[in-house]
Amino acid sequence: MTAAGTALALGACGTPSGSGDGGNGGGGGDNSGGTSVTWDMWAGSESDIEALEAQLAIAQEENPDLDISLQHSPWNDYFTKLTTNLASGNVACVTSMNGQRLSGYHEAFMPLGEEELATAGIDPADFTEGSLDIMSYDGELYGIPYDVAAMLLYYNKDMFAEAGVDEPEAGWSFEDFEATLDGLGTDGTAFGMGMGEFQWMSLPIAQAGVQPVTESGELALTDPAFVEASEWYASIATEGHGSLPPSASDTGWGEQEYQAGNVAMAVDGTWNAVSYLNNEAGFAAGMADLPAADGERLGLVLGSGYGISADCENPEAALQVLGSLVGEAAQDQIASSGRSYPARTSSQPLYFDSLDEEVRDEVQTTFDAVFTGLEGQRTTDDWAQVNEAVQPNLVTVYTEQSTMTEVLEQAQQQFGD
Amino acid sequence: MTATEAPAAPPRRAQSRLRRIESRQALGFISPALAGLTVFTIAPVVLSIVMSLFEWPAWGDRSFVGVGNYVELFTSHPDFWPALRNSAIFTVLFVPLNLAVSLTLALLLSPRIKGRAVFRVLFFIPVVTPMVANVLVWKMLLQPNGLFNGISTSAFGIELPSFLSHPQWAMVMVVVMSVWQGMGYNMLIFCAALEQLPESVLEAARLDGATGWRMFARITVPLLSPAIFFTTVMTMITSMQVFVQPQLLTGGGPGNATIPIVMFIYEQAFTFQQMGLAAAAAWILFAIIIALTALQFSAQKRWVHYEV
Numbered sequence: 001m002t003a004a005g006t007a008l009a010l011g012a013c014g015t016p017s018g019s020g021d022g023g024n025g026g027g028g029g030d031n032s033g034g035t036s037v038t039w040d041m042w043a044g045s046e047s048d049i050e051a052l053e054a055q056l057a058i059a060q061e062e063n064p065d066l067d068i069s070l071q072h073s074p075w076n077d078y079f080t081k082l083t084t085n086l087a088s089g090n091v092a093c094v095t096s097m098n099g100q101r102l103s104g105y106h107e108a109f110m111p112l113g114e115e116e117l118a119t120a121g122i123d124p125a126d127f128t129e130g131s132l133d134i135m136s137y138d139g140e141l142y143g144i145p146y147d148v149a150a151m152l153l154y155y156n157k158d159m160f161a162e163a164g165v166d167e168p169e170a171g172w173s174f175e176d177f178e179a180t181l182d183g184l185g186t187d188g189t190a191f192g193m194g195m196g197e198f199q200w201m202s203l204p205i206a207q208a209g210v211q212p213v214t215e216s217g218e219l220a221l222t223d224p225a226f227v228e229a230s231e232w233y234a235s236i237a238t239e240g241h242g243s244l245p246p247s248a249s250d251t252g253w254g255e256q257e258y259q260a261g262n263v264a265m266a267v268d269g270t271w272n273a274v275s276y277l278n279n280e281a282g283f284a285a286g287m288a289d290l291p292a293a294d295g296e297r298l299g300l301v302l303g304s305g306y307g308i309s310a311d312c313e314n315p316e317a318a319l320q321v322l323g324s325l326v327g328e329a330a331q332d333q334i335a336s337s338g339r340s341y342p343a344r345t346s347s348q349p350l351y352f353d354s355l356d357e358e359v360r361d362e363v364q365t366t367f368d369a370v371f372t373g374l375e376g377q378r379t380t381d382d383w384a385q386v387n388e389a390v391q392p393n394l395v396t397v398y399t400e401q402s403t404m405t406e407v408l409e410q411a412q413q414q415f416g417d
Numbered sequence: 418m419t420a421t422e423a424p425a426a427p428p429r430r431a432q433s434r435l436r437r438i439e440s441r442q443a444l445g446f447i448s449p450a451l452a453g454l455t456v457f458t459i460a461p462v463v464l465s466i467v468m469s470l471f472e473w474p475a476w477g478d479r480s481f482v483g484v485g486n487y488v489e490l491f492t493s494h495p496d497f498w499p500a501l502r503n504s505a506i507f508t509v510l511f512v513p514l515n516l517a518v519s520l521t522l523a524l525l526l527s528p529r530i531k532g533r534a535v536f537r538v539l540f541f542i543p544v545v546t547p548m549v550a551n552v553l554v555w556k557m558l559l560q561p562n563g564l565f566n567g568i569s570t571s572a573f574g575i576e577l578p579s580f581l582s583h584p585q586w587a588m589v590m591v592v593v594m595s596v597w598q599g600m601g602y603n604m605l606i607f608c609a610a611l612e613q614l615p616e617s618v619l620e621a622a623r624l625d626g627a628t629g630w631r632m633f634a635r636i637t638v639p640l641l642s643p644a645i646f647f648t649t650v651m652t653m654i655t656s657m658q659v660f661v662q663p664q665l666l667t668g669g670g671p672g673n674a675t676i677p678i679v680m681f682i683y684e685q686a687f688t689f690q691q692m693g694l695a696a697a698a699a700w701i702l703f704a705i706i707i708a709l710t711a712l713q714f715s716a717q718k719r720w721v722h723y724e725v
Contacts, residue, residue, distance in 0.1 A: 083690065086476035104690075107477065246560040247581035248670020385689050392670030395582045401671065414495055 133376020
């Protein structure tokens with residue numbers, strides 16, 4: 001009996017409850033003084049926490065009648081904790097969300113319409129073109145981005161010079177890219193093969209000009225153009241240009257190999273620009289936008305933002321805090337610390353000012369090229385699962401034990417409707 | 418009545434009163450443990466049975482599906498059978514290899530070896546080293562630009578296969594690494610059992626002319642059979658529950674070539690947040706382990722000798 005009772009009690013704990021006392025820990029309840037709002041964010045180090053507290057201070061100053069508090073956990077634990085909070089109906093009113101994970105969590109957020117944006121004092125036109133797509137799902141806006149990112153091609157200038165190959169220039173084509181691969185040779189040191197979602201998918205998307213999810217949100221891994229471009233990507237490995245991941249557990253292979261100075265090129269996000277340019281291996285690093293197919297380059301805009309919990313008891317107060325957190329002062333602060341590339345266009349120049357002088361111009365030129373003509377990533381509800389299923393199979397493709405077509409067809413069959 | 422007999426029983430009423438007091442005291446002493454058992458063992462077990470009958474996302478609406486999760490696992494889930502197959506392959510390869518290696522080591526470290534305590538410690542080190550550290554070292558050995566391939570190409574000019582990205586080799590390497598990691602534990606048990614062998618039986622066998630292989634197969638192994646039985650059962654259970662080695666060494670890949678059932682359960686629950694499906698798979702694993710263990714217990718009458 002006791003066991004059954006406890007089981008029921010434990011079960012009851014897991015019942016989502018939007019109202020009641022459970023919501024208070026998440027903020028939004030009226031305190032005796034001002035209204036309290038909790039902001040939940042990931043932070044991995046003391047310096048991260050300090051930076052967040054500086055933003056918190058800005059938001060607090062702009063909203064003196066509110067009592068804003070910050071709760072944080074490391075990135076690796078953040079989503080586990082968020083899931084637990086969701087299960088216990090205890091989500092912070094202002095909750096941070098990564099754009100690529102929004103599809104799995106969109107139900108936890110309040111849709112933001114014109115009225116909500118007005119309350120928050122947000123004008124969408126102030127943000128980088130296409131960046132609101134990061135926090136949108138199925139045409140509905142669930143949050144406001146605070147930073148934006150895109151995928152780049154990083155290259156090792158020393159290895160290019162040694163091989164006597166021309167460095168890439170903005171607007172280069174896939175023909176140029178293939179010529180570069182040929183010039184760098186077939187000993188597996190030309191290109192670090194990607195395993196992560198964007199690290200491998202960006203080049204096929206750029207070449208095919210289509211995303212593997214349709215505009216209506218259906219999985220389209222077997223779209224002929226995408227399959228063909230993916231096969232081409234795999235051929236980098238099979239033709240000997242690519243450095244192959246030795247195991248399916250090496251999910252960051254291409255990027256690690258590049259960082260270690262073992263390969264000449266790798267695809268990774270803008271978030272790593274500074275660490276790559278000041279790499280520890282000591283090589284001269286360069287960066288270029290992804291090649292274009294027929295003069296058109298399809299790149300995806302990535303990033304993270306803040307949303308309002310669907311269960312928030314005081315959405316108005318939370319919206320005001322949101323407005324401050326993505327407001328000019330807070331965005332200037334993010335940009336001038338060089339921590340990430342802000343979503344608000346007026347704050348972006350400050351990011352370049354924060355960089356070392358010798359890399360500043362190169363970063364700015366490349367970012368200017370990369371952050372144009374981007375579109376938001378389309379995802380399905382189980383997009384995270386699709387990637388988890390495809391990832392370990394990429395190793396078999398790179399080692400020619402299976403083909404990209406087979407892997408994509410299998411994933412489409414498993415996850416497509 | 419003799420002096421060795423039990424003292425005369427106290428009067429009935431006094432005895433029952435004493436028993437009541439004692440049982441109350443016993444209950445008092447055992448209640449913290451009982452409470453712990455209930456909250457941390459029985460309740461989760463019951464909850465996981467309930468969970469396995471529901472479509473139970475980590476958060477959001479749940480719906481009762483009866484045995485739907487079990488049916489889905491057996492009939493339509495693409496990774497469940499491969500995961501079961503991988504666990505079976507691992508167990509079939511790992512258990513005999515582990516026992517053979519650890520028994521051989523124990524026999525080699527016979528009392529005649531000088532400094533055998535040092536060797537025992539050396540062979541036991543992998544057991545107590547954190548698995549993550551072990552896996553990192555093995556990765557460095559097995560990678561195409563790792564130690565094994567380096568030695569092979571420079572010394573013999575032979576290029577070794579990419580062990581961790583080839584489906585069959587990857588499983589073999591998971592087994593090899595696991596045997597290396599786990600042999601020390603069973604070796605200690607066998608060492609202890611070997612030291613307890615009855616000298617009289619061994620001497621009688623020697624007088625009868627038993628030596629070498631005959632001595633080992635006809636005398637030592639039957640005398641060791643209780644220890645062999647214990648290690649077989651325990652090793653089989655742990656190998657059905659293997660998780661860390663494939664998770665870290667191969668990530669379950671390439672494809673799904675090395676994903677064992679426990680990793681499948683973990684992924685369903687914490688990557689895909691399908692708690693119900695994970696709970697169902699966990700109960701299937703539980704049933705398999707119980708069945709295999711029961712089978713071993715029923716078979717032990719045929720080959721395990723407890724009497725000396």
